[in-house]
Amino acid sequence: MAATTQALAKTELYEAFAASGKALASGKRLELLDLLAQGERTVDGLAKAAGLNLTTASAHLQTLKQAGFVATRRDGVRIFYRLAGDDVAQLFALLRKVAERHQAAVPVARDAYLGDTDTAELRHNELQARIEIGDVVVLDVRPVEEYLAGHIPGAISIPVDELADRINELPEHTDTVVYCRGEYCVLAYDAVRLLTEHGRRAIRLNDGMLEWRLADLPVDACDRP
Amino acid sequence: MAATTQALAKTELYEAFAASGKALASGKRLELLDLLAQGERTVDGLAKAAGLNLTTASAHLQTLKQAGFVATRRDGVRIFYRLAGDDVAQLFALLRKVAERHQAAVPVARDAYLGDTDTAELRHNELQARIEIGDVVVLDVRPVEEYLAGHIPGAISIPVDELADRINELPEHTDTVVYCRGEYCVLAYDAVRLLTEHGRRAIRLNDGMLEWRLADLPVDACDRP
DNA sequence: ACGATACTCCACAGATTATTGGAGGATCGC
DNA sequence: GCGATCCTCCAATAATCTGTGGAGTATCGT
Numbered sequence: 001m002a003a004t005t006q007a008l009a010k011t012e013l014y015e016a017f018a019a020s021g022k023a024l025a026s027g028k029r030l031e032l033l034d035l036l037a038q039g040e041r042t043v044d045g046l047a048k049a050a051g052l053n054l055t056t057a058s059a060h061l062q063t064l065k066q067a068g069f070v071a072t073r074r075d076g077v078r079i080f081y082r083l084a085g086d087d088v089a090q091l092f093a094l095l096r097k098v099a100e101r102h103q104a105a106v107p108v109a110r111d112a113y114l115g116d117t118d119t120a121e122l123r124h125n126e127l128q129a130r131i132e133i134g135d136v137v138v139l140d141v142r143p144v145e146e147y148l149a150g151h152i153p154g155a156i157s158i159p160v161d162e163l164a165d166r167i168n169e170l171p172e173h174t175d176t177v178v179y180c181r182g183e184y185c186v187l188a189y190d191a192v193r194l195l196t197e198h199g200r201r202a203i204r205l206n207d208g209m210l211e212w213r214l215a216d217l218p219v220d221a222c223d224r225p
Numbered sequence: 226m227a228a229t230t231q232a233l234a235k236t237e238l239y240e241a242f243a244a245s246g247k248a249l250a251s252g253k254r255l256e257l258l259d260l261l262a263q264g265e266r267t268v269d270g271l272a273k274a275a276g277l278n279l280t281t282a283s284a285h286l287q288t289l290k291q292a293g294f295v296a297t298r299r300d301g302v303r304i305f306y307r308l309a310g311d312d313v314a315q316l317f318a319l320l321r322k323v324a325e326r327h328q329a330a331v332p333v334a335r336d337a338y339l340g341d342t343d344t345a346e347l348r349h350n351e352l353q354a355r356i357e358i359g360d361v362v363v364l365d366v367r368p369v370e371e372y373l374a375g376h377i378p379g380a381i382s383i384p385v386d387e388l389a390d391r392i393n394e395l396p397e398h399t400d401t402v403v404y405c406r407g408e409y410c411v412l413a414y415d416a417v418r419l420l421t422e423h424g425r426r427a428i429r430l431n432d433g434m435l436e437w438r439l440a441d442l443p444v445d446a447c448d449r450p
Numbered sequence: 451a452c453g454a455t456a457c458t459c460c461a462c463a464g465a466t467t468a469t470t471g472g473a474g475g476a477t478c479g480c
Numbered sequence: 481g482c483g484a485t486c487c488t489c490c491a492a493t494a495a496t497c498t499g500t501g502g503a504g505t506a507t508c509g510t
Binding site (some may be wrong): 018029096102 | 250
Binding site (some may be wrong): 452456460461462467473475476477478 | 481482484485486487488489491493494497502503505507508509
């Protein structure tokens with residue numbers, strides 16, 4: 001192979017890798033990936049959850065599809081997007097981890113977003129034991145859609161924004177273990193703060209759904225009619 | 226925290242993650258990362274190896290530095306760039322793997338670049354045993370600079386472009402195990418083809434330096450005065 | 451067949467990024 | 481201190497990406 005031809009082929013290969021990098025090069029697309037890591041969802045649902053114009057969301061999803069990061073299925077008039085594989089979630093998680101470790105701006109933005117993160121935490125291997133004793137109640141505070149698409153077995157669903165009104169659905173003298181989407185999700189932090197203010201003992205699960213899935217732990221789902 | 230403020234903080238956090246994604250969004254930057262995964266190098270050296278204008282290379286390196294992916298040290302008039310950590314190499318490797326698995330263009334570009342990849346391969350755990358028997362010679366075909374910055378213990382260095390002239394430095398009746406930068410590097414493929422044409426028995430090592438390092442296997446270095 | 455729904459495609463304006471030549475800094479040998 | 485070397489910063493152009501409204505497409509219920 002001539003040297004020039006080989007250099008061209010090399011550039012092409014690296015540009016192909018870069019196409020995947022480009023898919024990760026927009027905050028909005030990363031938000032969409034984060035949502036998709038919770039389970040499949042319609043364009044409209046994703047647009048609303050990410051605070052995007054429908055057209056814009058669709059365009060970003062096309063970009064992700066082009067990179068092969070997401071796949072789709074049609075159900076009637078709706079099109080459901082989902083992650084194309086666990087490895088995509090893994091890549092997303094690693095990107096966040098590396099970003100946090102090497103970019104000073106990340107911890108700053110993280111703390112500004114999550115607020116006080118100095119709460120009690122439980123690791124998933126400790127959770128199993130406490131569930132068996134019946135010592136705790138597991139609470140999923142994500143939007144119902146995401147709970148339906150997949151949740152920790154035995155968890156009950158009360159979205160954060162309904163939690164203040166529905167707090168009495170929780171047993172009064174049992175610890176509540178709260179989880180949400182993942183490491184950088186506010187929902188569980190907000191929920192723990194709210195529960196604590198109401199005199200409940202609440203602990204944040206160290207893992208969100210993203211980490212739970214990546215650890216290959218069991219997931220219950222309700223939907224897919 | 227007011228809902229709007231929180232939404233803003235969220236956007237900011239994801240934009241911060243995206244800054245790392247952006248660092249991965251250019252083929253040239255990925256080539257630089259690939260080179261840096263071999264060991265530290267000057268701007269000039271990187272520019273030449275990647276076929277870039279010095280200014281352009283410098284600009285890309287600034288981008289990578291901004292994302293915290295690379296670090297620098299000064300030695301006299303020269304500035305050496307290096308990867309900021311193993312996790313960066315890991316992210317880079319995972320990006321390529323995910324890209325290959327989900328983007329049809331990658332295998333096509335890969336085959337066009339690497340040529341016939343249907344050669345014998347050896348895994349690193351098999352290598353150890355054969356080294357102990359003295360059954361094989363390990364050959365590093367990367368540029369000398371990269372060999373000096375770190376190589377497999379016991380490997381000898383003959384850059385591919387000198388291999389045809391220096392082939393007699395290799396023992397005639399011993400198998401040669403060839404390695405280079407990593408999974409998507411041509412050098413070892415080219416070398417195996419060349420050695421085979423000259424009637425030598427050559428086997429490609431399954432891992433390049435990138436994978437070797439990520440597997441935490443021992444590395445010898447010569448340089449760093 | 452018709453309207454309604456959910457989504458994609460197109461076209462365009464505004465914002466970012468890439469590349470390059472040339473000017474400007476830092477450091478060395480002398 | 482002076483020139484040489486190696487690199488970064490600046491300015492400007494070209495190319496690419498983002499967000500948006502409006503038009504177009506697929507599917508469903510009737």
